[in-house]
Structures are given as structure tokens and as C-alpha cells.
Amino acid sequence: MYIVLIYLFSFLHATPNYTFVEEATSAPEIVYYDYIIIGGETAGCPLAATLSQNARVLVLERGGSPYDNPNITNMENFSNTLSNTSPTSPTQHFTSEDSMFNVRARILGSGTALNVGVYSHASTCYVKEAVEKLVVFKPPKVDYQVVVRDGLLEAGVLPYNGFTYDHLYGIKIGGTKIGGTIFDRKGHRHMVANLLEYAVIGQEYLRKITIYLHATVYKILFRYNNGTTRPQAYGGVFKDASGVFHKAYPMKSSKSLNEIILSAGAIGSPQQLMLSGIGPDDHLQAHGIKVVLDQPLVGQGMVDNPMNMLMIPSPVPVEVSLTQIVGITRFGNYIEANSALMPPKAMVEAVETINSIAKKTFKGSVIVEKVPYPLSSGYLKLWNANPKDNPAITFNYFKEPEDLRGCVLGMSTIMNVIDTYPFSKFWPQHPSAALSLEKFCIDTIITMWHFNGGCQVGKVVDRDYKVLGVDVLRVIDATVMMLGRYMGEKILHERRSHGRK
Numbered sequence: 001m002y003i004v005l006i007y008l009f010s011f012l013h014a015t016p017n018y019t020f021v022e023e024a025t026s027a028p029e030i031v032y033y034d035y036i037i038i039g040g041e042t043a044g045c046p047l048a049a050t051l052s053q054n055a056r057v058l059v060l061e062r063g064g065s066p067y068d069n070p071n072i073t074n075m076e077n078f079s080n081t082l083s084n085t086s087p088t089s090p091t092q093h094f095t096s097e098d099s100m101f102n103v104r105a106r107i108l109g110s111g112t113a114l115n116v117g118v119y120s121h122a123s124t125c126y127v128k129e130a131v132e133k134l135v136v137f138k139p140p141k142v143d144y145q146v147v148v149r150d151g152l153l154e155a156g157v158l159p160y161n162g163f164t165y166d167h168l169y170g171i172k173i174g175g176t177k178i179g180g181t182i183f184d185r186k187g188h189r190h191m192v193a194n195l196l197e198y199a200v201i202g203q204e205y206l207r208k209i210t211i212y213l214h215a216t217v218y219k220i221l222f223r224y225n226n227g228t229t230r231p232q233a234y235g236g237v238f239k240d241a242s243g244v245f246h247k248a249y250p251m252k253s254s255k256s257l258n259e260i261i262l263s264a265g266a267i268g269s270p271q272q273l274m275l276s277g278i279g280p281d282d283h284l285q286a287h288g289i290k291v292v293l294d295q296p297l298v299g300q301g302m303v304d305n306p307m308n309m310l311m312i313p314s315p316v317p318v319e320v321s322l323t324q325i326v327g328i329t330r331f332g333n334y335i336e337a338n339s340a341l342m343p344p345k346a347m348v349e350a351v352e353t354i355n356s357i358a359k360k361t362f363k364g365s366v367i368v369e370k371v372p373y374p375l376s377s378g379y380l381k382l383w384n385a386n387p388k389d390n391p392a393i394t395f396n397y398f399k400e401p402e403d404l405r406g407c408v409l410g411m412s413t414i415m416n417v418i419d420t421y422p423f424s425k426f427w428p429q430h431p432s433a434a435l436s437l438e439k440f441c442i443d444t445i446i447t448m449w450h451f452n453g454g455c456q457v458g459k460v461v462d463r464d465y466k467v468l469g470v471d472v473l474r475v476i477d478a479t480v481m482m483l484g485r486y487m488g489e490k491i492l493h494e495r496r497s498h499g500r501k
């Protein structure tokens, strides 16, 4: 075991030699695997690596590889990827129907190749320790983050919980913590794609996993077996970068153990269901899509965490840091801070404003507040039948008054933090009490990029994430919950109990 771990760790600081990752242009016209996973997503990568221990797995990812791109791998370049609007960018930009500027991932490893890297884990029964050994780290000590920690504590965000991966919330177990990060001590990003290392061992001989890049899935195919009226997913159609279409089929299995698994994200999965004919009857027909199953709840329940922030210009230089310290207030708000970064669009506009006032380069930090479990929700609809285009998404931020109240409480905490002694060297002024925090929250809302929903449990999928009303199709991604490795092991267990090795 020790030797295996050394073997695994030896890969971590170099670009992995994934011989099983190929451009989709090299794919045959028709391919057969036990599992077809649509999307190399945060749950999809560990799911694929786990399933490949006992089955043949194909992953179809519409984006490219995250390796050898310093904008992705180096923390200091974090915002360059987010502001890249080219058609081949790893970020696909969209504006929600609420006029919120936002981004979604288009790359192997999905959001973990773009994100801020804050890591906390689910309850321990779902946690696989090895995952944390491979991609999660304790952040280095950064003076500015120490100031944030001390400010939070002085402002009453107690107790201090030290370094922990635990997801602390609620009145009794909130407080201030040092959270995990997917950036290592040198500021290099580690992503879920690194978990494909699990699939490397034995690969040369067994060839149990294949990942096609720039493979955009256009639709899932359905049929009806032996005169039944229940649709069964039996394949998928994908297009490579040269515009050539290919088909991928799960190998025939008498016990229907082989499956198609949608792991295309909170936006991609409900969109793909609709494009494949599962969704609201009238909406699909309006786009000329043949209805396989009238399912009015596909695309419903879209939620995004509203985020608001204060930008704090500093008279002294501030080290570059992404989030290390997380304060969870007794009202449930998350308070996080980043320093000395040139941030993405909404932040860039704010920086430009500040610069034009200050007439000097921005030095400073941002402290953000997130409403953790917003009650406001919306829906996703298609604009057209092209899977490469964004669908129309409405989040209805702050529709529920409780969410706005949550923002006000969070912003009050931030103002208390910057009024503390540790913060005095960054922010010598006292925050203005005359500010209307309700107005501030509404006027300055931005996204936390944590959108989810669209394929809700009990409405679109069952508790095993199988799509209701059809066979051989699951959704395993942030749409439902990010339990890739856990679900992989569960599915393998089901496989073994049916006598498949």
C-alpha cells in the first residue's frame, strides 16, 4: 500500500501521463463500453476512475485538458481563465435571465480547474480519505488571512475551530476555521482530473478507461424493449472537433447493469435531458424535439448562492491569496476573503471604478459574504437545440425575503470585521452606519458560481440518482450531489452482487 501511494504521489507535481485521454477525432465511428459518462465533471472524474476498477468506462468531455495551461495550474493566474471569453475558453460565459454575469466550466475536471479551491467535506460516511490525500492541502500561512481570522474572532464569529475539512454550519458548530484548499504550497492547482491517477495503474494492460476530449454529446438515444412503454437509454451521439458524429453504446447486459451516466453539471445535465426528449412536453415540442417522456420538473429548482463583497483598498502591499479562512456566522452566512488578486469581470469593473478614483493600481483585498442555502429558486429552459449553446437560466436571486435578510446579516458581520483592531492597517476608516444594507445587497449582488438543481432528487431522479420513468440512465453530478467516488463504489457493489466481477 505504501509503495502504491508513493507511486501515486510521484505523479502529482508533473503533468500526468494519461495515455487513455485522447482527442475525440481519434474515436471510431461506434464504440462500446460498460459505462458511458457524459461530462468530465467534478463527480464524473472520480466516478469514472472508481468504476474502471471493475468495468470498462468511457468519458465524453466537450472541453480540453486542464494540464499545461498556466492560467489554470497557477493560483496567481486564477482570474485570467475566468475572463477568457474566446470560443475555446475553459470557461463558457453566460448571463442569467436575472442579468447576472456568470461562468460554467468547459474542461476536463470541470469547476475544479477554474475555481477558488475551497474544500470542505460531506459527512464522514461519504468521505474517502485517499481523495483528500491526493488533491487537498492545508493552506500556507498568509499574513492577510491571519488578519481576517483575527478580525472574525474579534467580531464574534466564534469559536475558533483551527484547521479542519469539516463543513461546519448552524448555530452551535459555526465559527471560524482554516479550510482545506486544492492549491498546494507552491500555489499549484490540483483538480479532480488528478484522481484519474486511480485509473492509471494496470491501464496499459487492461485499457479499462477512455476519455475523449472535445466530444460534445448531442443526445441520448432511447428505445422501448419488447413492446413496453418504458423508455430505455441505449446510446449517445457525440460530435468531435472536426464536426464528425460518433455513437457510444453501453455493452448489452441481460441485467441492465451497464448504464449511461449524465455528469454534465448543474446546467449541462438538465439541458441534455431536454435535448434528448425528457422534459416538459410543450417546451420540447416548441423546439422541435421528439418527446420521449413528458417530465415537467426537469430544469426546475435552479439555485445559485448570492454573493456580496466589500473591496478593501490597502495602503500597504498585500500577499496574493485565495480563500483560506472561512467564518460561518450564527445566522449561517459564509464569510471568506481573498487578497491582491485581479478578479473577474464584476470585480474588474469595481476595481476600475476604484482606480479611477484613487488614480493608482489597486492593492487590496475582497471580503465576501455568501447566503449558504438560498430559498429562492428558478428554472432552466432551452433557447435552442444546440448543446454547445447556453440554455436560459433564471435563479430569482433574493425573491424570498429571507435570503435578503441573510445578506444583510452577513454584510453587517463584514463591517464589524473591518472595524476591528487587526484590520486597522488595511482599512483605517470606520464603515458608514448610514449605508442601507438592503439596498447594498440588491445593488451589488454577484454569483458565488455554486449553481445547482435542475434534476432534483424525488422529482427527476430517485435516491440512487436514476432518472425517474426511464431505464439505464442516472445523473451523478452537482445537479444532485457531488458523490462521484461514493457512487462509483456503490455501483460496483451492485455489480458484484449480481455476479459481475
Ligand SMILES: Cc1cc2nc3c(=O)[nH]c(=O)nc-3n(C[C@H](O)[C@H](O)[C@H](O)COP(=O)(O)OP(=O)(O)OC[C@H]3O[C@@H](n4cnc5c(N)ncnc54)[C@H](O)[C@@H]3O)c2cc1C
Pocket: 038, 039, 040, 041, 042, 060, 061, 062, 063, 082, 103, 104, 105, 106, 107, 108, 109, 110, 111, 112, 114, 115, 116, 117, 118, 119, 120, 215, 216, 217, 218, 263, 264, 265, 266, 267, 268, 269, 272, 387, 448, 449, 450, 451, 477, 478, 479
Ligand atoms: C469561479 C468558480 C469558483 C468556485 N469556487 C469554488 C470553491 O472554492 N469551492 C467549491 O467547493 N466550489 C467552487 N465552485 C463550484 C464548483 O467548482 C462546482 O460546483 C463543481 O465543479 C461542479 O460543477 P457542476 O456540477 O455544475 O459541473 P460543471 O462545472 O458545469 O461541469 C460539467 C462538465 O460537463 C461537461 N459537459 C457539459 N455538457 C456536455 C456535453 N453536452 N457533452 C460533453 N460534456 C459536457 C462540461 O464541459 C464540464 O466539464 C466554483 C465554481 C467556479 C466557476
